[in-house]
Amino acid sequence: MFAWPLGSVASSSSDxxxxxxxxxxxxxxPPERFQSTYESNTQLPDDAYFSGYSKSGIELWISDSEIGEGIYMVNENQRVEKWPRTEPKFLCY
Structure with missing residues (x-):
């Protein structure tokens, strides 16, 4: 979970x-909770850009035109995964 716009500080869960x-x-x-589907091997959209965030060789990429649907994770072998956005959010325990 992260604040949007990326890098800002969330004042509430709606941010x-x-x-x-x-x-x-x-x-x-329910399936409607997922704004898209998980894709294990896809391509970055044309407007995707590196967010500046990475960990253990995996980079977070953002597409402004698809942020409502999902984000992209790119590993050191350049394999791209799409992780779907969830709404409403899941609670973490």
Whole structure:
């Protein structure tokens, strides 16, 4: 979960977006909760840009035209995954 716009400080949960990697569909919830589907091997949209965030060789990429649907994770082998946005958000315990 991160604040939107990226890099800002969220003042409430409505300022936050949540994205979930769930390739085996084990996360409980109706399908409508997912704004798109998880894609394990896709391509970046034309307007995608590197967010500046990375960890362990995985980079977070954003597409302004698709931020309502999902984000993109690019690994060191240049494989691209799309993680869907969830709305409403899942609670973490």
């Amino acid at each position: 936050q977006f949540q994205f979930v990697k769930d390739p085996n569909r084990v996360v409980y919830g």
